[in-house]
Amino acid sequence: MLDTFLNYDFRNFAIIFEKKSGTHRKERTVRISACRTTIMFATTVLFMLGCASRQPQVGAEVVQGEKTIEMKASSFNYEPNNIRASQGDTIIFNITNISGNKHNFTIKDPSGQVLQSVDLLPDKTEHIKITFSEKGTYTFYCNKPLHSTMGMTGSIVVNRVN
Numbered sequence: 828m829l830d831t832f833l834n835y836d837f838r839n840f841a842i843i844f845e846k847k848s849g850t851h852r853k854e855r856t857v858r859i860s861a862c863r864t865t866i867m868f869a870t871t872v873l874f875m876l877g878c879a880s881r882q883p884q885v886g887a888e889v890v891q892g893e894k895t896i897e898m899k900a901s902s903f904n905y906e907p908n909n910i911r912a913s914q915g916d917t918i919i920f921n922i923t924n925i926s927g928n929k930h931n932f933t934i935k936d937p938s939g940q941v942l943q944s945v946d947l948l949p950d951k952t953e954h955i956k957i958t959f960s961e962k963g964t965y966t967f968y969c970n971k972p973l974h975s976t977m978g979m980t981g982s983i984v985v986n987r988v989n
């Protein structure tokens with residue numbers, strides 16, 4: 828891309844330079860240069876169109892209702908710990924353990940079944956992707972001894988889509 832632009836700029840410069848010299852022989856060179864410039868320009872435009880048409884495809888891959896939540900786990904708290912979502916939403920939790928202690932993130936669906944359970948090491952980030960297919964309250968907590976009693980809990984209230 829940068830090479831194409833550099834070439835293009837150089838051709839332009841060549842035309843300006845050669846036009847100033849004004850001889851017949853140079854005129855021919857100018858025309859050749861101009862032709863090359865047109866090709867260069869066309870290539871650049873095609874390249875840019877190529878980039879432009881590629882970008883919306885990336886956007887199209889993003890599932891509607893997919894969200895990312897940056898979560899912090901500390902001793903003994905999650906932030907945020909009260910989340911609202913709509914039925915069918917997919918949430919990617921990026922959970923960073925900002926404390927010096929080992930923690931955990933265990934999530935249960937409204938029927939109390941464990942969906943996922945991951946240990947959170949100090950100063951590390953874990954990525955968890957969950958689709959909330961049922962309405963109701965999903966709960967999450969730290970499974971380390973007494974941590975949930977100390978307050979390491981949270982909930983995700985999932986509402987039905989109207």
Ligand SMILES: [Cu+2]
Pocket residue numbers: 903929930931969970971974979
């Ligand atoms: Cu914990």
